[in-house]
Amino acid sequence: MPNVAMAGNKFSSYHLAAALRREHDPAAALRLFLSPPNAASAPFRYSLLCYDLIISKLAAARLFPAMESLLSSLRASSLQPREPLLCCVISAYGRARLPAAARRAYAHPAFPAPRTARALNTLLHALAVCHTPLPELFSVCRDAAISPDACTYNILMRAVAATDGSVDHAHLLFDEMLQRRITPTVITFGTLVAAFCDCGRLEEAFDLKEAMVKQYNVRPNAHVYASLMKGLCQQGDVDKALRLKEEMALQIELGLDSAIYATLVRALFRVGRKGEVVSLLEEMKGRGIPANRVVHNAMIAGFCEDERDLDAAFAALDDMLKSGCKADAVSYNTLVAGLCKLGRWRDANELVEDMPRRGCAPDVVTYRMLFDGMCAAGEFHEADQVLDEMVFKGFSPSKEGARKFVQGIEREGDVVLLESVVCRLAKLNALESSGWEKALSGVLRDPAELMINKHLDCLRSPE
DNA sequence: TTAGGGTTAG
Incomplete structure (x- = not known):
């Protein structure tokens, strides 16, 4: 020691x-x-x-x-x-969304040249995370004069699919890597399968799953299956998704888990087959997979969003708590949203007020949904109270929520409330300039004209 | 050094 x-x-x-x-x-x-x-x-x-x-x-x-x-x-x-430390620095800048700093770090003289593909890949990934335009990514590759490896291509393929939305462009890169005799890895296939699934081209995604085994001798892993499962559920093809889940269960190394079941639970609700959920949950239990928070949240969301059955949703919350699973902000936010959509903003408000006692602090999403729910119900004075609490806690409403709020008060013609609200929103930077300009010019005519400057000062003040 | 799925809003 x-x-x-x-x-x-x-x-x-x-x-x-x-x-x-x-x-x-x-x-x-x-x-x-x-x-x-x-x-x-x-x-x-x-x-x-x-x-x-x-x-x-x-x-x-x-x-x-x-x-x-x-x-x-x-x-x-x-x-x-050595280079791993350099990579650590580069990725930190990427995570902090500082692409120029990431590029400077890559060339930092403290690290002896030459760079390897590993540093280049780290830089590419950092830049891709910062949504750097594709031509710049490609020029970084060219300028680096380093032979790309499979990882380089994987990063580029993902960036291309994400920015372009073009799987075909990503597939061209795949062809190019084969031409250059770079062996694709399971990550290469996972990236392409996810890209096909994201744009709804499920057939090609499944073809690729076949091809990776037959032509390239690479077995699909849990990532590949998870993408396919999501794709099938999004298309509402629950039967095929259930079969895919059975295929996963046959391969222990894939580690069938609660996240896959949560996807299926939500999908069953979406297609109106909630009756099958109970047996699915029993099956999960039988396989030794615990129903975790996310599975319970999927149930709550199903009852709120799809069934519009808030009693059942609260019963699902009770089940969750009884099973020793702690409800989180997502659980409550789903319920708050469900209540608001039914116009039950008073109940939503009560639930939000009760959240701290239940061991869960309301977050920005909670307040935004409650605020939007009250505005939708035309309860602008109630929403104003919520706004106060939000500001106190350092949260701000969404741009859209703020816009609807101001428009609502404008319609009501409550000049005093409008003055106070616009000022507070401006401080939060939650209102587009066009929004408050319109609001001010719309309601505050002659008597309030003198106040406009006051408002503008307020809007301009940094604090 | 790179890829996935799960619940809430936008």
């Missing part, structure tokens, strides 16, 4: 590494790194591992200025960091 080893010895980079590993707070880890104990007398010799640990921690915590400063001192040292 480091503490034992330290007895009578200097605090070395070995001890620092151990301490950094133990420290979960990134800021505290940084302080530790910058001033290690007993380091005042002589310059501390940092190991590559210490740099690795602290830079990874700072990257994960998105403490970028500190991370960059350590990268600079790493560069000034004689240490030669």
Whole structure:
């Protein structure tokens, strides 16, 4: 143990590494790194591992200025960091939606050239996450002068299918990779199958599932099955989805789980076959798969959305709680939405007020649905109360909700409420400029004209 | 370093 080893010895980079590993707070880890104990007398010799640990921690915590400063001192040292650390930095910038920083990191001089496909792939993925236009992704590939591998193609295929919506373009890339003798992996097929399913081309998705086994000797995994299951359920082909589930059950390695059952439960409700849900749940139990929160939520959503049977939905909530499953915001939000759609905004309001007692804090979705429900019912003063609570908690209504709210009050001609509302919404930045301009010009005519400037000041004020 | 499915809104 480091503490034992330290007895009578200097605090070395070995001890620092151990301490950094133990420290979960990134800021505290940084302080530790910058001033290690007993380091005042002589310059501390940092190991590559210490740099690795602290830079990874700072990257994960998105403490970028500190991370960059350590990268600079790493560069000034004689240490030669390896590519996985570079990848960690690049992906952190990608996750933070900072594509330019990701590109700069890729070329960071602290990391000795040359780059491998791994760094290039990490950069491509980071850029794709930031919705970088496809031509730029391809030019990054060209400029890199690195031979692409299967992963490179997988990332590009996914980006193409996501931005273009074009499976055919993705398929061209697949052909190109075969021409270049790059062997497709199970991820390649998973990506293509998902792309076919997303655009409703189920037949081609299933053809590919066959072809991957027969032509490429790659067995479909749980990802491939999950995409197919979703595709079938979206098309309402529940019978085929149920058969696919049986096919999964025959292959233990696929790990048939509650998420697949939740998909099926919801699909059965959607096509009006709720009578089959009970036996499906029993089957699931028989297979040792517990009905988790998501399965229960699927039931609640089915009763609310498809059956419009709120009593049954609340009974499903009770079942959920009795089975020891904790209801979450999604459970309650579904019920709030269900009540609002039936015009029962008072009940919805009561439920929201009761949520904290039930151990679940309302989230932004809860408030937005309640707010929208009240507006839809023409209860703008009630909605105003909810708005106050939202603002207090740092939430804002949706743009659409805010627009309907303002329009409603405008129609009612309540100038005083409109003044206060527009001001609050503007502070939240929840209202498009056209919305408040219209509202102000519509209702606030002569008597209120002088107030317009006040409103505008209010809208312009930063706080 | 890359892919999936599950519940609520938009």
